[in-house]
Amino acid sequence: MSTTPAARPEAADLRRPSGPAQLFLVFTRTSLQGFGGVLAVVQRELVERERWYTPESFLQDWAVAQVLPGPNVCNLALMLGDRTHGWRGAAAALAGLLLLPLALALLLAGGIGGLAAHPDTQRVFSGALEGMGVVAAGLIAGTCLRLVAALRSHPLGFLPALAVVVLAWGALALAGWPLTWVVPGLGLCGALVTALVMKKGR
Template identity: 50%
Template sequence: MNSAAQARLSPRSPFDLFIAFTVLALQGFGGVLAVAQRELVDRRRWMTREEFVDAYSVAQLLPGPNVVNLSLMLGDRFFGWRGALAAVGGMLFAPLVLVLVLAASYNQLASFPAVAGALRGMGAVASGLILAMALKMLGTLRRNPLGPWLCALLGLTTLVAVTVFRVPLAWVVIGLGLAGWCLARWCIARQDGGQ
């Protein structure tokens, strides 16, 4: 067993999951992914980086918000359905209340230039957090069956398909997800055959 797996901790109770995901949700304006990685892997050590990448990959393929899917899987891992409900509750409750309050007061606040500037700034910060998290997670690609070059090729193809050719995201996920799955199966079979 490696030292990362030995250092992994567990939440003490479903309430601990609820609090952790509430704190996580309140930190993630415009996207929780980077915050989730920092909170769950680095700070709380409930997952290793490899486990996070694997779980997040599955969470992206499932319908619904990625981090909500991740919270469901992590909650279920530790406390079954009670943990899944606690994690999802923590992920959704405080942001729901906050969004309802902001929506109710948007007409009064939208006319202030400072509010518009703050919203634009949050979008830039969210983009930076996602980029920083992606760079931090690059190390896990060394152990990926595809290797870093095929992973980079799939990532670049995804970026070009979405930004240059404006392919709908659903088609990109289906097409490149299927291509990535086939490539991974081929690489794994090749590794197993070579041993």
């Protein structure tokens, strides 16, 4: 397993998971770093550290994972595992993502259940969660900037693709539209326009 990070792997440098065991170990390591969500960590682990994706191919699979029902990173793990090692790879990747964090969550819930009603404990947990929220927001923002950089090779061109990103952000953050409207609506429009551009470029 590689431990040397690479800033930006190219398609020729991509590696393949050696087997279900490596998928399990990498996704377990990823999940244990994913405080507040694993998007920020999974991009670093799968693109920069393991080199299983280029930035562009990661963005493509993440877009599919976003559209499918269920947690995005679980969808990504299933797609990568199935593509490389069939159903065994998909099961191993998903198990690595869920098993140990679930066990830790159950242990913590059982261990602190009796203290949860105490006012001092509630204040400590409230402050900790607020602090982690700030960190999680920073991690997600940093990952988004990295994903935007991958748009430089998009068939639409960088600026039109960035305009779609800004539209999606505005619809969600400013207009308050639900995700179930933005993803199929704007996503379908973006897919159709990209398909037309690629067809003309042939």
